[in-house]
Amino acid sequence: MTVFFHGGGFVIGNLDTHDHVCRDLCAGSGAAVIAVDYRLAPEHRFPAAVNDSLEAVRWIGQRAEALSIDPARIVVAGDSAGGNLAAVTALRIRDEGGPALRAQALVYPVTDYHTPPTRSYIDNQSGYSLTRAAMIRFWNEYVANERGTRHLHACPLRAASLAGLPRTLVVTAEFDPLRDEGEAYANRLFDAGVPVTLWRYDGLIHGFFRMGLVCAKAKEGLLRSAAWIRDAMER
16 A cells, blocks of 8 residues: 655645545555644644654554554655655654665655755756746745754755665656755665665756646656555565
């Protein structure tokens, strides 16, 4: 089964905004999907969402029999800020304990702070749905101070080691400020010996997983990811 964390810069988004994404992941993977309604900033700053995410996965693992799921086949997944929460949850389970994860699927994830900016932050800072200004605003509302931006549970790219993490899918979009940090995370996973699949969708923008009704390539990306999750659970 898949535990899904929605995107929205840690500030917006909810179960309804990503309901159709979860439905397609469920149908495409052939497995149950549980979406997590974690607390949002600025009312609940870091690490509230991080703690909610870990607690949700542990709760699901502890109640696997009652939920009629296999606790040995849990995948964490999310898009954007949700990809960050999935990645951080996998790190915390590795370091602090929890149900063993079969895989993680990170869709254009937030993995680092906005400054210093990557090339993709500069090239795609405006005009493509998610802007650099929006990310700066989201980060300002998510973390209380600069110290928080250096914490590995806010910026998993800054973790000392990514060894021992589960099989990973990273999906990025060409015209996305977050493209480079997502791909940097995939490269670090590869260097750490983690089986990793990286797909960059050229011509697409941040948020395309929610655009399947109007973009065939976006729909293809979502269903391809669902198939990857199904394959990961069957390994």
